[in-house]
Amino acid sequence: MILIKNAKINTISNGIIDDGYILIDNGKIKEVGEKINLLYNSEIDVIDCNGKLVTPGLIEAHCHLGLYGDTSSLENNDYNESSEVITPEVSAIDSINPFSSSIEEARKSGVTTVAAGPGSANVIGGQFVAFKTYGKRIDNMIIKAPVAMKAALGENPKRSHGGKGRSPLTRMGSAALMREALFKAKEYLSKKELAGDDISKKPAFNMKHEALIPVLKGEIPMKIHAHRADDIFTAIRIAKEFNLSITLDHCTDGALIAEEIKEEGLNAIVGPSFTHKTKLELANKSFETAKILSEAGIKIAITTDSPVVPIEYLQLMAILAVKEGLSKEEALRSITLNAAEILNINNRVGSIEVGKDADIVIWSGDIFDALSKVKYTIINGEVVYKS
Template identity: 35%
Template sequence: MRVFLHVLALALTALALAAPGRVSAAEPASLVAVYGDVVHTMAGPPIEKGVVVIDGGTITLVGSALDIPVPPAARVVRGRVVTPGLIDAHTAVGLTGYLNQDQDQDQLDKGDPIQPELRAIDSYNPRERLIEWVRGFGITTIHTGHAPGALVSGQTMIVKTVGETVDDAVIVPAAMVAVTLGDDARPGDEKKSPGTRSKAVAMLRGEFVKTQDYLRKLGLSDAEKRPDRDLRREVFADVLRGKLPLLVTVNRATDIDAALRVAKEFGITIVLDSAAEGYLAADRIKAAGVPVIIHPSMRRGGNGETENISFETAATLRAKGIPVAMQSGFEGYVPKTRVALFEAAIAAANGLTTEQALATITSDAAAILGVADRVGSLRPGLDGDVAVFDGDPFEYTSHCTAVVIDGRVVSEGPR
């Protein structure tokens, strides 16, 4: 009987693996013990011969395998290197699909330059193949949503890379509001605004001035004089109240300074995104206390605003004491997404230590995204999200051999 059950379990596992996009959050999370020759907890020094025990989807024990006995009935996963489930601090995957056809591209509506009311949860396709793709490389959490390309393109959200519906996947349904300054904010039609950098900033400031007025009217004692509901104003009001940060995609130093200027004027919390010339503005970014989600280093450089992109930006900004995370970004062609693990590897080879580079896709990314109490390190009480590798995670020829999300083994490599 037990053999039969075991075979059945294997068959079910095989089925689950055969349909990797369809990992259901409804399945009960089992007891899992993940062993590694090295366990990077990101909450302290790496543990040699360590183990992570996950029960009911939550991490219950982390420590030396010598001190923690194998829990009876636990599913055991072993590997050379164990890390927290990796975080891609900014992508558009799930809204942008791998086919790159109109019907699977929902990351950007250019009908209006300012649309903060667009929610990421209304476009997210949890079955998108690119989600499975990045998950295979250990990515368990993504900050995804509306892409750069309009002055205010919409909201972002934070999801796990599992689930059949967005509700299964979501951690934070409205994480930030995506803003773009610079050339990419132009609508491409000369007769439409914003046509210049100054116009873009003027329009953004205008929105916040209007929203300040809206908030004032909301506070009026006479209910008759209060404004009608306005989705756009409600979102910007949350920005002014400090509930929603702006994710400002900028590359030129000029635009970085403009973003800092607007944030200061309205007392807004911002996160800088991409920041190809961030190294030119590092002192100002540091002084403003703003974190940076750095561009994918392998994004197409070439001409325009990213021509001065550097493999060393992560190291330069971190050395200044600026919190940094890595991202896969948005790609409009081939390849349709980058992989945050690969981008962090470039940082690890260009000035960051392995542990520092890991932090850009684990603990530091979680802190910048405001989800460090859920993901990003291996500590009791956090979600049972783990990535397992057969060598240095950043080496090109290593493989991700297992991925665990909420205590369930959702993919097994080698990838």
């Protein structure tokens, strides 16, 4: 057991406790309260915070952590299966290297959970997974697999495949390919359901169609890379056609169409904003986007899109969004509970509540002070980093 005492605890879900304690047992949060109202013995490891800030572990809602190594060599690049344009059958779990130094950097910077998966080269790229940033074997680090199905609209599929002389050459080509894959999977699912237990009537096994069944059933969202406003609207159009749950990832032009996104009831994963405008569809990239979307009533998460921005700067991305007007409360939620809710893993992570996983960070100072450092990172009730 671990007792964290004399802490300023930002629970996220139930306000701030100025002088509180957290009791951890068997990897879970057993108690949270003001001061210490229990007796404890020498078998309990005590961490005296001396008034320091305690938050839930930070959550990165969209990245490629562990799929892309420390160098850009082919050997370390496992996040785009770009041999085909439609690859829903591939899963990030088969590419993630738990010994990647970027995963160590994540936990050292207080990032305890990430959603990681394929890049945006393909119109449908494969399965994202949510995992903890500590462990030797990815199977034991997983929170949810799959957590989403990656898809992409806009410039990336055009460049990755159109540049090689194959479809899609245009945005309408990308949309058509996405629809075709979903139509075929829908037909496949219908035949399976009609066949029931009659094996002779079942369609021939198709791994691509099988991978899309959880998307069609609404069990996981389609995580759609979309920067430009027209790409965002295409994503919404296709989602309505197939009754899909989606998230808008990047959402660079979101500030231009915030009212429409709110009306559609969608969530947005915003960023990475700490980069140059390296392509035309990033023309409106701004840290102010998070503020505008949040004030419109849209649930947002902030992303580094690591390795685009190193994962250890997730805290800094939130700070820069605050600099551009996002409230501190929403900024912290965007990298904790909002991210967990968007990923549908908030039953386990995202806030400091009894029964949730003991993923906790103790800071040297205010999390919105860029000079503040992580003193302790705790994952599943185990101290995995101590400065």
